[in-house]
Amino acid sequence: MGGRPTRAQRAAITQRRSDAVDLKFAGIDLLTIGSKLAADPSINSDGVAYPQGYGIEGYRKGLEPPSDGRLTELACKDPSKALAERLERLFFGVYRAAIRTGDLQAVDRAVRIIERSSHLLEPGGPHRGLRP
Numbered sequence: 001m002g003g004r005p006t007r008a009q010r011a012a013i014t015q016r017r018s019d020a021v022d023l024k025f026a027g028i029d030l031l032t033i034g035s036k037l038a039a040d041p042s043i044n045s046d047g048v049a050y051p052q053g054y055g056i057e058g059y060r061k062g063l064e065p066p067s068d069g070r071l072t073e074l075a076c077k078d079p080s081k082a083l084a085e086r087l088e089r090l091f092f093g094v095y096r097a098a099i100r101t102g103d104l105q106a107v108d109r110a111v112r113i114i115e116r117s118s119h120l121l122e123p124g125g126p127h128r129g130l131r132p
Contacts, residue, residue, distance in 0.1 A: 005052075009052055012051040012052035013052045015051070015052075016037055016050065016051075016052055016053065016078065017078045017079070017081055017082035017085075018082060019036075019037060020033055020037060020075055020078035020079050020082065021078070021079045021082045021083070023036065023037075024075075024079045030071075030072045030075040030076055031068055031071060031072045031075070032045070033075040033078075034054055034066075034068075034070075034071025034072050034074055034075035035071060036050070037050050037053050037054055037074075037075065037078075038050060038053050038054045038055055038065060038066065038071060039052070039053030039054060039055045039056035039058075039059040039060075039065075040053075040055055040058075040059045040065035040066075042065060043065045043066075043071075054066055054070075054071055054074040054075070055070075055071075055074075080120060083120065084117060084120050087113055087116055087117045087120070088117070090113055091110060091113040091114065091117070094106045094109045094110045094113065095110050098110050
């Protein structure tokens with residue numbers, strides 16, 4: 001891909017992450033999620049190339065699709081990244097309120113979001129509770 005993703009690529013990645021979260025919350029196992037969100041139609045359970053799907057760079061180069069283990073690993077990372085992004089959005093909203101008004105409840109909420117975010121960043125943290 002080389003360099004920063006384009007706006008369209010970022011939108012597709014965000015959609016893929018959202019889809020991964022929805023599937024995980026629906027109780028779908030990580031390998032099935034990985035297969036559904038794979039770029040290569042030969043392993044994609046829908047038989048189509050998922051935009052910005054797992055293994056997109058290799059698919060574009062005509063390389064072998066990701067292994068089941070790699071699909072599972074990628075499907076595990078997406079929900080964690082999506083949740084971290086959501087926490088970041090929440091943080092900035094309550095941070096502004098905490099700074100602007102000095103509201104102690106907003107300060108407390110901001111601290112709790114920071115704690116949750118740091119939990120996601122701990123070694124092994126992003127995958128805690130997401131393994132099959």
